[in-house]
Amino acid sequence: MEGESLPAKTHGCDGVLFVLKGKNCSPVCRDDYCIDLAKHTDEWKREAVILNIPGQKYTIGSGKNLESLDAAKYGQFLLFPNYADVTKEQCKIECDTSGNFWLCSLGDGETFVNGKLLDSKDRLKFGDMFYFSLNLSKLWDPELDKSKIWKLYRRNACGRDFAVFKFKRLTPKGRTQQDNKEANHEDNANSEDFHGSSTNPKLVKHPIFDENSILTKIFEYLIPENNDNQQKDLFNCRLVSKSWNESSLLVLQKNLVLNLTITMDNLIRDPNSLANRLHWKTHRMKGLKFDGMKINIWPQRSTYYIRDNEERDKAVVKFNQDFSAFINHPDFHPVKVLTMNIDYLTPISTLLSKFCHSLEELTIQINMIWIRDENKTRFLETLIFPKLKKLTLEFCQQEEGDLGKIRESKYLAQLLEGFKGIEQLVLKNYAKLPSDFGPFKNLRKITIYGGCNYNVEIFNLLDFLSQIGTLPADQVRSFKVEIDLIDVQVTPVEVEEALLCFLHNQAGSLENLELSARYTQPIKLPRCMPNLKKLWIGESLNWTESEFMWGAKLSSQVTKKSKGHMSEFRPDTLSLVLWDGDECGQESCRTCNDTLAFGRWNQDEREFVCYIPNVENIWAWTQ
Ligand SMILES: [Zn+2]
Known part of the structure; x- marks a missing residue:
């Protein structure tokens, strides 16, 4: 240089x-x-x-x-x-x-x-x-x-x-090796922009190199299937020609995720690093846009407990201003997919205020660390999220028992009001929310995981069932519950009743029902679910991943090839399934006229080796 x-x-x-x-x-x-x-x-x-x-x-x-x-x-x-x-x-x-x-x-x-x-x-x-x-x-x-x-x-x-x-x-070439390494780590961009001088004239003459819609289709095959977000192939395509550059940019925008992790302790050590990193990103956005953003903002790396001291408080004040200037920069295009793991309310509210109109998918970690900021932060506007389809809430416990205070959050209450148009809800653990799901009239898909993640010790399944139970009847099409090794709130009998009550309420619309739990209490299902196409009850939802996974399906889901008697069937290895209520008698009704197939997934054969009993017989047999 x-x-x-x-x-x-x-x-x-x-x-x-x-x-x-x-x-x-x-x-x-x-x-x-x-x-x-x-x-x-x-x-x-x-x-x-x-x-x-x-x-x-x-x-x-x-x-x-x-x-x-x-x-x-x-x-x-x-x-x-x-x-x-x-x-x-x-x-x-x-x-x-x-x-x-x-x-x-x-x-x-x-x-x-x-x-x-x-x-x-x-x-x-x-x-x-x-x-x-x-x-x-x-x-x-x-x-x-x-x-x-x-x-x-x-x-x-x-x-x-x-x-x-x-x-x-500022030029890409003007960056030092060190900078490039950091950039790769942060936002996975490792190529310089297209330079016209490097174009091979023979290549450019062929019509396929000028047809953007064809190129865009081809480039979509270059998106890595795993979680690798490097997108190296697409960046290389940008270097071939002008039209390749334009087409690959379109595909990149959809698939590139801006990753940003900021810790206050780093800002104290290196106070201008934000001006360097955020403004570099703003500079790059002039040529390369992206639909997805993943942002972590923490007091320090990898601990849930420690919050702030005087030094961090100062850093936070300056950070909030810089971050707001970055997000509200005129060059910042609308983002569609946002994942936030942020311990401060101000940046959360900055991001949501800016992107609420464009967001289609949103993931928020909910913890008392940022909810406590409500006492000192102003948030007056009520946000609406007109395009939001999918919402993921991850619950994190900071201090023992503080999940119970989440329902008092006024900011969360406002957000839920804005989220009520969503179609899909994913929950990782649960804490009672400030309001029920009654107004969520478009909600069709619900997935909830209970596990010992994020310091959580008890899975509040009953709180979830009582709040989701307020949904209008016959609205939900897909319902999945997976409970890992974690204590579940209240007794299995109470959970069983609440779950059955919810399923009865949604029995008319359910098409996909997957329940997995490692406890052996019976699971009761409504007898009549006329639209049910897919049922799975077992130890784990990811049954195709495991070698031997016991579970139950509808017999109509079992392929002809794998039908048959399986002699070593052991009913004690999975939860018993009991039908609740009478048959409706209609011939078209799936569950009334179908039996359950018990069996196990055989990874070698890649098939469900099953035993199809008469349900009443199974129940009698295991008494
Ligand atoms: Zn029926």
């Missing part, structure tokens, strides 16, 4: 701010007064992406006045707390309406650009260097960062570095 000392036009291009970082002569050298200058190396570290947006501002300062932060005045605050010569408010980079950058002195200290004292403000061009120490100014020459004399003057008497900045044009 050297050799860019000539001033370059900044019009319309995003910039990037580098800061000179000293490296000690060896990894073990911690001596600030080490004078072996030849072995001390300096390198430019990319500190922040400077976006070319009219009115965008970046203030460079020590960050000592963060409490009085005024976003309108400072814009993005870039913090350099550990340098010898950065004042509280040192200088400001501003972008004007014609796409030019300006460096403005803020009066707290002197600023030198390419060796000259900055009067009040001056055009900032790509390749410019600026710093605040008069000593450095006397020695200035464009190649100075490589010379030894420079290094001698780079520290004050206490051994602290003077800050030196370089402003450059």
Whole structure:
């Protein structure tokens, strides 16, 4: 990245701010007064992406006045707390309406650009260097960062570095290896944009290379089937030709998920990392959009218990402003699929306010950590989610028993009001919600998992059944319950009754019913479910994954090939299934005229080896 000392036009291009970082002569050298200058190396570290947006501002300062932060005045605050010569408010980079950058002195200290004292403000061009120490100014020459004399003057008497900045044009090629590694890790983009010069003219002549709709269809086969989100093939397609680039971009947008994990502790250590990462993403969004976002925001990595201290509180205040500016940026396109695992209410509300009109699928982790923020956060608007089809709620326990407080959340109550148009609901564990599901008139598919995830110890199945039981009758088409090794709220008999009551209420519409539990209590089903096409009752819902899985199906689901008597059938290995109620007598009714097939999944044969008894006989046999 050297050799860019000539001033370059900044019009319309995003910039990037580098800061000179000293490296000690060896990894073990911690001596600030080490004078072996030849072995001390300096390198430019990319500190922040400077976006070319009219009115965008970046203030460079020590960050000592963060409490009085005024976003309108400072814009993005870039913090350099550990340098010898950065004042509280040192200088400001501003972008004007014609796409030019300006460096403005803020009066707290002197600023030198390419060796000259900055009067009040001056055009900032790509390749410019600026710093605040008069000593450095006397020695200035464009190649100075490589010379030894420079290094001698780079520290004050206490051994602290003077800050030196370089402003450059932001290009994919301008990124360092390190940056590229980080980018791959964060958002899985590893290719540069298409360059016309690399096109092979012979290839481009063939009509297939210009037909976008055909190309798009072909490129859809390049989406990886597993969870690998690298999308390398699609990125490579972007490099072939202009029309390949356009078509693969369409497919990428649908399948690319922006992954973002932010921890407050990292922000305390590296305060400008957000300006670097988020603004880089904003820069990239000009050319590459995406439908999906997955965001984790935590106080620190991998613990549910610890919340904030004074230092984190400060970091959160600044983070909320930066994050809101990022999400509400005009270039930020509508997102359709959003997964949030966030421990703070403000970013949750920022995301939902921005994307509520475009979201089709939403996953939220619900815990008391962010719900407690309700006391100090304002959220006045009621959001509506007109396109939302699928909602996933994951319940996480922070302190013992705090799942019971979730129903008091006012924010959640407002959200549920906005969610009532959904068609599909997925629940991972459960806690009583502020309102019932009565108004969810489009809800057709329900899946609930109970397990020891996220610190949860008891599966509140009865609370779920009582709240879902308020749905209008004969509305649900698919209902799945999977209970792993976890204690279930109240007694099996009470659960059995509540479940049967719910199933009776939905018996007219149910097409798919899957129940799995590791306890051996009988499961009662309504006798008459005229539309039921698929039934599975067993130990696990993922029965095709296991080698031997005992379970029950409707005999009409069993293929002819696998029908037959299975002599070693052991009914004690699965929950008994009992029909409740009388037959309706109609010939078209599936469950009234069908028997249950008991058996096990045989992975080798890939078939359900079954035993088809008369239901009453089975019941009598196991008494
Ligand atoms: Zn019937």
